[in-house]
Amino acid sequence: MSEKSEKKTEEKTEARITRILVGKVGLDGHDRGAKYVAHILRDAGYEVIYTGIRRSPEQIVQSAIQEDVDLIGLSFLSGAHLDLSRRVLALLKEGEALDVFVFCGGVIPEVDIPLLKEIGVREVFTPGVSDAVILEKVNALF
Amino acid sequence: MSLSEESSEKTIELLRELSSFPKPRIILGITGAPGSGKSFLSGRIIEYFRKKYPDRMIGIIAIDPSSPFSGGAILGDRIRMMKHSDDPHVFIRSISSRGQLGGVTLGTMGIISVMGALGCDVVLVETVGVGQMEFAIKDVSDMVAIVLAPGQGDTVQFLKAGLMEIGDIFILNKDDKPGSIQFYAQLLLALRLMGHNKEQKELIPRVSALLNRGIPELFDSIEKHFSADSEERGFLRRKRLELLVKRVISFELQKKMEMILEKEESNFLEEILKSKKPISSFLSDLIRKMQ
Numbered sequence: 264m265s266e267k268s269e270k271k272t273e274e275k276t277e278a279r280i281t282r283i284l285v286g287k288v289g290l291d292g293h294d295r296g297a298k299y300v301a302h303i304l305r306d307a308g309y310e311v312i313y314t315g316i317r318r319s320p321e322q323i324v325q326s327a328i329q330e331d332v333d334l335i336g337l338s339f340l341s342g343a344h345l346d347l348s349r350r351v352l353a354l355l356k357e358g359e360a361l362d363v364f365v366f367c368g369g370v371i372p373e374v375d376i377p378l379l380k381e382i383g384v385r386e387v388f389t390p391g392v393s394d395a396v397i398l399e400k401v402n403a404l405f
Numbered sequence: 406m407s408l409s410e411e412s413s414e415k416t417i418e419l420l421r422e423l424s425s426f427p428k429p430r431i432i433l434g435i436t437g438a439p440g441s442g443k444s445f446l447s448g449r450i451i452e453y454f455r456k457k458y459p460d461r462m463i464g465i466i467a468i469d470p471s472s473p474f475s476g477g478a479i480l481g482d483r484i485r486m487m488k489h490s491d492d493p494h495v496f497i498r499s500i501s502s503r504g505q506l507g508g509v510t511l512g513t514m515g516i517i518s519v520m521g522a523l524g525c526d527v528v529l530v531e532t533v534g535v536g537q538m539e540f541a542i543k544d545v546s547d548m549v550a551i552v553l554a555p556g557q558g559d560t561v562q563f564l565k566a567g568l569m570e571i572g573d574i575f576i577l578n579k580d581d582k583p584g585s586i587q588f589y590a591q592l593l594l595a596l597r598l599m600g601h602n603k604e605q606k607e608l609i610p611r612v613s614a615l616l617n618r619g620i621p622e623l624f625d626s627i628e629k630h631f632s633a634d635s636e637e638r639g640f641l642r643r644k645r646l647e648l649l650v651k652r653v654i655s656f657e658l659q660k661k662m663e664m665i666l667e668k669e670e671s672n673f674l675e676e677i678l679k680s681k682k683p684i685s686s687f688l689s690d691l692i693r694k695m696q
Binding site for chain 2: 304
């Protein structure tokens, strides 16, 4: 165990730990990517509330509010990213929880990235992005 | 609830402020070996509760272990209860053990108070029985249910680890599987030898979470147990809280002492080992330094 991670554990047990909800909204069939991201986040010291596949936007948002998460990570495979991200963000607004950041990952065409950012998504991760970049961007949000 | 997880100071403040708010009627601790089906069983209990009391709220605290290396955690218990995730009468909170057992239990108490204040009639506190988390459950629950399933070779070993003592009831899940009746007989014998005197139906409820059998009887029987003696329950809850606060105080003192020891000069250890003075005199010195 490196010295750095030892120190991190010490700090984290004292201060507030960042909580991230990772889940898949919609009808995607498998969650390998989401599980992978959940693990790298855990290894970086975050608490990840993993909610699995085939969730509705309502389920994701109610869970996020109850768990008082700081960040929601949505994973998409089959093209529903714009529609469903919009719904999630609308529900967050309704629930007065816009202080929760949202990021997306998965099979998302480059052209849609600016559109997602416009509706309020903070970061978008497409296939091939490295662990280091994901962690860098997530760490930068806090 | 997040405040309650931050520090013991904040939890105590929270407990003070919430002391006049309603408390949950039933706080049920649920633990069991991995694979015993307890999260799924909890989901079934929630389902039944919602049917029985459509206007009441139920809270669930799901405790998962943190990585001792990174301090992070994957809190995945909620996944087995996701169908309740858009039911406003069900409040699910996932927490990690964060390596501090004393801290966990006080923080959990804080969360339970918030749930009570929100109007939760029943609170389930659920954790996997590994490490010492199942003992933490005993500190916050009115009643502890241990979930077991037949066919798990290590179940008997698991019971030897002290769970037989902290459990109030022992739920035999996966009752639909072969070997269940033999397991039931062995378990009953072992528990009787240990002094558990409850009537056997109450002591070892047999259910199948998968087939959704036995759940109403289980819950109704637990409720019956709670309908009597609410004064005694209040008294026991206060005693538990006292115990936790004492533990937190000694934990904080220990931390302070460790900081002082860190700052001591490097020949401190040599002094102690070479000296003829009893340890208690060194202790008095150190206590003076704490002031």
